[in-house]
Amino acid sequence: MKPKDTEGEILRAAEQEFMLKGFDGAKTASIARAAGVTHAMLHYYFRTKEQLFDRILTDKLSLMGRSVLVSFGTPDLPVLERLKRGIGSHFDFLVENPDLPRFIVNEVFSRPERYEVMRENISRIADGLMQQLQREMDVLVGRGEVVAIDVRHLLLDIVCLNVFPFVAYPLIEPVFGPVAADRSQFFEMRKAENIEVIMRRIKK
Amino acid sequence: MKPKDTEGEILRAAEQEFMLKGFDGAKTASIARAAGVTHAMLHYYFRTKEQLFDRILTDKLSLMGRSVLVSFGTPDLPVLERLKRGIGSHFDFLVENPDLPRFIVNEVFSRPERYEVMRENISRIADGLMQQLQREMDVLVGRGEVVAIDVRHLLLDIVCLNVFPFVAYPLIEPVFGPVAADRSQFFEMRKAENIEVIMRRIKK
DNA sequence: ATTTGAACTAACAATTTTGTTAGACGATTT
DNA sequence: AAATCGTCTAACAAAATTGTTAGTTCAAAT
Numbered sequence: 001m002k003p004k005d006t007e008g009e010i011l012r013a014a015e016q017e018f019m020l021k022g023f024d025g026a027k028t029a030s031i032a033r034a035a036g037v038t039h040a041m042l043h044y045y046f047r048t049k050e051q052l053f054d055r056i057l058t059d060k061l062s063l064m065g066r067s068v069l070v071s072f073g074t075p076d077l078p079v080l081e082r083l084k085r086g087i088g089s090h091f092d093f094l095v096e097n098p099d100l101p102r103f104i105v106n107e108v109f110s111r112p113e114r115y116e117v118m119r120e121n122i123s124r125i126a127d128g129l130m131q132q133l134q135r136e137m138d139v140l141v142g143r144g145e146v147v148a149i150d151v152r153h154l155l156l157d158i159v160c161l162n163v164f165p166f167v168a169y170p171l172i173e174p175v176f177g178p179v180a181a182d183r184s185q186f187f188e189m190r191k192a193e194n195i196e197v198i199m200r201r202i203k204k
Numbered sequence: 205m206k207p208k209d210t211e212g213e214i215l216r217a218a219e220q221e222f223m224l225k226g227f228d229g230a231k232t233a234s235i236a237r238a239a240g241v242t243h244a245m246l247h248y249y250f251r252t253k254e255q256l257f258d259r260i261l262t263d264k265l266s267l268m269g270r271s272v273l274v275s276f277g278t279p280d281l282p283v284l285e286r287l288k289r290g291i292g293s294h295f296d297f298l299v300e301n302p303d304l305p306r307f308i309v310n311e312v313f314s315r316p317e318r319y320e321v322m323r324e325n326i327s328r329i330a331d332g333l334m335q336q337l338q339r340e341m342d343v344l345v346g347r348g349e350v351v352a353i354d355v356r357h358l359l360l361d362i363v364c365l366n367v368f369p370f371v372a373y374p375l376i377e378p379v380f381g382p383v384a385a386d387r388s389q390f391f392e393m394r395k396a397e398n399i400e401v402i403m404r405r406i407k408k
Numbered sequence: 409a410t411t412t413g414a415a416c417t418a419a420c421a422a423t424t425t426t427g428t429t430a431g432a433c434g435a436t437t438t
Numbered sequence: 439a440a441a442t443c444g445t446c447t448a449a450c451a452a453a454a455t456t457g458t459t460a461g462t463t464c465a466a467a468t
Contacts, residue, residue: 123379
């Protein structure tokens with residue numbers, strides 16, 4: 001009947017556990033329990049905790065990378081509109097994946113041996129997008145519609161504003177208390193604020 | 205001669221280890237080794253790993269809190285100047301404590317049992333500052349010098365822009381590659397950019 | 409029908425990690 | 439000088455954690 005996908009179950013459980021507790025905090029026994037399998041199965045399919053983890057981290061890194069490309073990579077819109085939509089859709093992606101950034105930031109930080117591989121992946125993704133955006137911005141600068149700005153800084157501004165509230169939610173929420181009675185309403189406000197901040201940053 | 209401050213040595217070593225690897229990644233044996241003492245000493249002075257960790261986390265939380273107050277709490281300046289200086293001095297604090305935010309964000313996140321205590325500490329620190337700033341902003345709004353804005357969102361904008369680059373430095377650096385050949389130069393650029401972003405956000 | 413091989417279980421092994429304890433040592437007090 | 443007290447060591451204990459292995463089961467291939 002059900003071809004019971006053990007490998008998949010383990011992956012799903014591992015994803016949850018690793019995202020929530022990080023590599024060191026996650027325990028293979030706990031993952032196995034959550035997946036409903038013997039903990040020997042975990043070693044059968046993935047040899048080691050490290051290999052299982054690598055699989056998850058790689059997936060998440062690629063997901064995070066794609067999210068930026070997908071959000072800002074619509075080349076057939078006017079740049080300003082493209083940026084607005086980009087901020088919004090990047091933000092929406094984060095609403096769907098709220099603990100992705102913290103996970104990546106931490107695990108990447110504690111794995112300097114990966115820096116080289118990552119550096120290449122990241123630049124490959126970012127460079128094209130950046131150059132394209134910069135050219136379009138330069139046109140608007142020429143027309144006097146926006147101020148001159150290094151697109152890298154602009155994109156970093158966006159990422160800072162968009163990502164940080166998710167990374168630090170437990171610390172922010174108390175400050176906004178009643179305003180952010182429910183999370184989703186708070187996040188809607190932030191999305192709007194971020195767009196406002198960026199538009200004001202570039203408009204003349 | 206030297207009254208050899210064992211307790212202090214342990215605290216210093218623990219701070220390093222915990223900040224670098226987090227609670228789960230840190231090992232008491234490694235802390236003891238770094239402190240140059242038997243690992244039994246660690247239990248002699250602090251009973252458990254948990255208690256030692258609590259001491260560090262509490263210190264760091266208070267440090268982070270104070271840094272915001274100290275940076276933005278100069279009440280005898282015009283608000284705009286106060287904000288500019290605040291951004292700068294908060295940023296400088298982060299340059300001196302680059303992995304403080306990641307540490308706090310992670311460990312707080314993985315300790316929901318502390319949320320209540322923290323909520324109170326944080327609101328106590330923030331509320332006064334916020335109200336004071338809001339009143340001064342309202343004056344400028346009345347004079348038509350700045351646009352109306354919820355100070356909480358404004359401060360969050362600042363914190364996002366200031367803190368995130370430190371949290372995510374390993375992921376950002378590859379994008380800026382040559383520009384950020386050296387860290388400190390990159391951070392100087394960011395400090396200026398952040399001030400620019402915020403000033404444009406509020407000026408009419 | 410037999411073989412083969414992937415998926416699986418239960419038990420165990422090895423190591424790491426936290427925490428304890430009995431007692432030593434030296435300075436200070438009485 | 440004897441007792442006391444805080445500091446410390448060395449050895450040990452207990453638990454947790456990762457990883458292995460011998461052997462079972464069952465379906466598909468030959």
